[in-house]
Amino acid sequence: MTTLNLGILAHVDAGKTSLTERLLHSAGVIDELGSVDDGNTRTDTMALERQRGITIRSAVVSFVVHGVTVNLIDTPGHPDFIAEVERVLSVLDGAVLVVSAVEGVQAQTRVLMRTLQRLRIPTLIFINKVDRAGADPERVLRQIAEKLTPHVVATGWVDASGTPAARCTPFGSDDSAFTDRLVDLLSAHDDALLAAYVEDERAVSAGRLRRALAAQTGRARVHPVFAGSAITGAGVAALTAGIAELLPVAAGDEDAPLSGTVFKVERGPAGEKIAYARIFTGVVRVRDRIRIGRDAEAKVTAISVFSDGDAVPSQTAGAGRIAKLWGLSDVRIGDVLGVAPDRPAGRHHFSPPTLETVVVPCRAADRAALHTALAQLAEQDPLINLRQDDLRQEISVSLYGEVQKEVIQATLADEHGVQVTFRETTTVCVERPVGVGAAVEWIGKEPNPFLGTVGLRVEPAPAGSGFEFRLGIELGSMPLAFLKAIEETVRETLRQGLYGWQVIDCRLTLTHGGYWARQSHSHGVFDKSMSSTAGDFRNLTPLVLMAALARAGTRVHEPMHRFRLELPADLFGTVLPVLARLDAVPRTSTVQGTSYLVEGDVPAGRVHALEQRLPALTRGEGVLESEFDHYQPVRGTAPSRPRWDHNPLNRKDYLLAVERRVTARPESR
Known part of the structure; x- marks a missing residue:
């Protein structure tokens, strides 16, 4: 049986975890749909995920569709947990990018799509929530073409959008308007198809168009767009068929030397380390001694592979599979198993964390327990960059944002019994x-x-x-x-x-x-x-x-974010002075109907303050996107950070x- 390792990606609250539940239900893996609001979904297993209704850690589930075993990886949508998404990208064969039919293309949607395109990961787009009040699939399709990529084609239409009765109908092969759009899209990369169509439209069969669509989707040149509702199930059958037909299955030679990548590490009930690995080539077996990274070796003591929603024990895991491996006590996220795969492991696709804070135990007696707990969290998320200051008896962690701080605090309390507070968040310079x-x-x-x-x-x-x-x-x-x-x-x-x-x-x-x-x-x-x-x-x-x-000599540089701010035109003059006070530098401003689009640079340490002030400044109508762009020399007195070593400068x-x-x-x- 062939395997497809599929990532579900989206901006937070676009409905990707609900879509995962619906896909599992449609495939017969689960009898009842879980709910994000009720905290009983299959992939949100952490107590904090269930409480907050957001995905924090990536999770793997499996189902079979049309003879293809799909290992589906549900990823976080909140930008504070972008590191989880980064680790998953290196193991995917394809992806589904979920966009809300109400909110449309959002900040994280753009970041994710740019990365998927840069890595040439075959991607389908699913417009979700067509049953919700305010849903407008046609508007969102235009946004996708304008803001994400013009190389898209809708595969069906939606009736009664914005109502619980919304239904989605695929375009048929006899729909001439759809055929014309498909030919226009595909012929940009296929001269033979264009020539055949111009010579005789009837010579280009529906089957040939579908094969061409699958081929170009598999090369990440075009992106079919589906629409539906994860809650009602509308349109999900068409998406499921598209996953099996249009996305390429895993390729790999089981007779070749072992090659794999570790993309997730967790601790089992007894504290044992469990590594999630994508096997690209070869086979890993229980009791095999395998090379980890450049120098280490370890013996595999147990293996599980994913089947029908669960991880089941197995004696082997072959090329194309995702496996849970026991016995690799020193393994870390990003480690290569065996020989290095063709695709780079551990490469940074997104920006590094640009914030830092000191974690302070509420009780001095918990200091040792805090270090142990944070070390285990660093196994799961290496980008928190755990930094021990022995001179001041302090531990610092790197952050993407304030939500991540709240999650670390709750995880330490719930899973390790350590209550902590934090010092003020500071910017990490270089x-x-x-x-x-x-x-x-x-x-x-x-x-x-x-x-x-x-x-x-x-x-x-x-x-x-x-x-x-x-x-x-x-x-x-x-x-x-x-x-x-x-x-x-x-x-x-x-x-x-x-x-x-x-x-x-x-x-x-x-x-x-x-x-x-x-x-x-x-x-x-x-x-x-x-x-x-x-x-x-x-x-x-x-x-x-x-x-x-x-x-x-060295010069200190601070991280700068590129921001994109949409706001009502009548508030443009009010917002500009606020941007100036936050050291934001507008580069361009463009009138778009009744709105202004302002683009520019803002220090990373000021982004959170801008996010907090924006709703009151713009009557709740302002939309802010920002992401790390570059480092810029600090003006004025260079900030310094206390040393935590024996200071070779003295x-x-x-x-x-x-x-x-x-x-x-x-x-x-």
Whole structure:
């Protein structure tokens, strides 16, 4: 049986979890429909999801349609949980993007569609809630063509929209208007189809058009649009048929070496770690020892695969399947199993978190329990970037927004019994090198107390290029363990630049390296005081790196969001001064009938304040979209963040802290 790994994506409250329930019910997997409002849906399993009526963690369910096993992944719709969606994208064969027939295309809808197009994931669009008062499928279809992609075609029409009696009827092969629209859409990518149609319309059969539609949908060139209601079931049968007919099934060679990606990690009832993995090629079996990432190995102790709505025990999981794996105790989200798949794992498709807060236990006695609980949450969501400050006994987490803070607080209380509060949310800045700087410390020469030579040069790299570590010495001139210690320490040290922020977009070159070979006394006993160790390089590297960075200089940059604000035209003059006070910079303003569309940039730390003020400023008619766009140099005094290490910028204090663990060394060899 073939497999299709399908993602359901939408802006929050568009109805994708209700659609998941309806698809399961239609396939006979569940006897009764669950309700988001009643908190009894199949995929919202967390207590908090049931209480708030939103999806927080991705969930997998399965059903069979037309001989295809569909592994359906329900994803969060709220932008604060976009990291969950990001992890799912790397394992999908296709997607259904849900749009509300009432609210239409919303901020998150645009972000999701742009990402699906960039990754070329075959996507169907479903206009939901056609039975709701105010539903206007025709208006929403126009919005989709204008705001998402022009390469769409409606597959049917809706009668009595906006009423409980709304029904959806697919266009038939004898509908000439539909055929013309389909030919216009498909011929843009198929010259042979256009030529055949121009020569003789009757020569292009309905079957040929459907095959062409399936082929181009599978290549993510066109996007068929369905309409219906997840609540009443109207139009869902047509969507189900479209999923089976138009989206490509999973491909993969079971005889090839194992290749998979971990996209979710959770804890079982006994605290055991469970990894959700998409298997691209090969087969994983119980008791197999498999490679995890680049270095680790682990033995698979149990496997479950998804069938008819449930995860069922299995001895194997083959190419194309999604499996739950036990026994991989050190596995992390984004890890590759076996060999790397063709598609990149762990790649960031969305913006990074731009906010940070300190988590404070209500009871001092819960500090250790808090750290354990947050470490487990970081397993499920690595982008919270758990940061331990041992000097101040504080733990910080990164955030996408205030709702995520509320969820962390409730999860800690409900699942771990730890009550917490938060410090004020702050913006996470970054540092970029301004110029080129170099430093070196030589073995056996003052003021270097460590048995190693390290020289580093730091220089700026293009924006968005990240971090690059280069060897400026011969590879065989030092043991690999020492080179690895230097590179790992460089990466760790760059988490705190001259102002305490992570240093990005820089190139580091190891310009000098030296060590003392292993020395022994006459009786053959290893003498650590005469021999270089990896610890020497881990302790020395921060001093050299920060000296080079100080000579290069860095500049602090703050995250900026690109915003798009629609508001009544008569309030344009009232809103502009408020935008200015929030440091927002309008770039363009366009009249659209009785509305104004304002686009520009706003500091990430000001977005929440703008969201809070908008309803009162615009009589509730303002619509704001924003997403991270770039980093911009901070004007005025550069903000700093307290360091949580031994501060290699202060050599005396650093050596006092580090050398307590270093045995006294001879001054020369």
